[in-house]
Amino acid sequence: MPLSDRERSKLDSGDDAAFYDSPRFVTHADDAFQARLTELYAAVLEPGDRVLDAMSSWVSHLPDQSYSRVVGHGLNEAELAENDRLDECFLQDFNSDQSLPLTEDSFDAVLCALSAQYLQYPEAVFSEFARALAPGGILVVSFTNRMFPTKAVRAWRTASMDGRASLVDSYCRAAGLTVTDIVREHREASTAGRSLERVERGTRVTREQPGADPFYAVVARQES
Ligand SMILES: C[S@@+](CC[C@H](N)C(=O)[O-])C[C@H]1O[C@@H](n2cnc3c(N)ncnc32)[C@H](O)[C@@H]1O
Numbered sequence: 367m368p369l370s371d372r373e374r375s376k377l378d379s380g381d382d383a384a385f386y387d388s389p390r391f392v393t394h395a396d397d398a399f400q401a402r403l404t405e406l407y408a409a410v411l412e413p414g415d416r417v418l419d420a421m422s423s424w425v426s427h428l429p430d431q432s433y434s435r436v437v438g439h440g441l442n443e444a445e446l447a448e449n450d451r452l453d454e455c456f457l458q459d460f461n462s463d464q465s466l467p468l469t470e471d472s473f474d475a476v477l478c479a480l481s482a483q484y485l486q487y488p489e490a491v492f493s494e495f496a497r498a499l500a501p502g503g504i505l506v507v508s509f510t511n512r513m514f515p516t517k518a519v520r521a522w523r524t525a526s527m528d529g530r531a532s533l534v535d536s537y538c539r540a541a542g543l544t545v546t547d548i549v550r551e552h553r554e555a556s557t558a559g560r561s562l563e564r565v566e567r568g569t570r571v572t573r574e575q576p577g578a579d580p581f582y583a584v585v586a587r588q589e590s
Pocket residue numbers: 382383386393394420421422423424425439440441442458459460461462478479480481484
């Protein structure tokens with residue numbers, strides 16, 4: 367078991383669904399982080415993939431590629447309704463119920479952005495991600511150093527960034543997934559003058575890179 371009962375504890379043990387009851391139309395990492403995540407997705411996803419964006423919101427960080435199906439999961443209906451990349455969505459508190467209403471082998475990619483710190487039973491939820499993934503499918507779990515601290519599990523709160531990568535690695539392994547890549551990127555706080563290129567709606571644009579949020583991502587594969 368990756369987490370002990372103490373490690374799964376949260377400062378706020380109140381209902382998670384109530385915590386997310388009001389929509390937050392904000393982003394949870396800086397622009398540079400989000401652009402890097404979109405770039406990673408562009409590198410590992412294929413057009414036509416069936417995608418699950420687990421623990422989603424009004425943004426999915428997906429590149430300008432077309433997918434055959436994008437299912438969003440989250441805790442706030444208004445946020446998911448605002449997310450124009452989703453074809454369908456469902457609400458579920460993973461700390462209350464870890465059985466996902468998803469068919470086996472039905473996704474090519476499961477994405478979990480900026481959210482793994484809130485899972486109290488990550489081994490069970492990641493096993494469900496693994497069950498939903500088709501053979502060869504991938505899981506991408508990304509994170510930075512930001513969080514709602516009262517809702518993050520103790521193991522995450524007290525870990526370094528590399529320790530968090532090890533935690534996610536252990537969640538993937540416990541679910542029978544093969545970890546193929548762990549991305550660790552730190553940026554200087556002052557990046558004035560540096561710029562970042564990315565494709566937005568089919569056009570390559572250059573923007574200032576204002577952010578200093580570290581970019582971490584664990585990529586795992588369903589082999590069987
Ligand atoms: C910081 S937001 C990240 C949202 C989105 N992935 C993004 O990149 O902006 C954390 C998300 O985790 C999800 N979440 C938090 N606690 C959860 C729980 N107990 N069960 C299921 N999802 C939860 C909610 O969907 C919430 O929007």
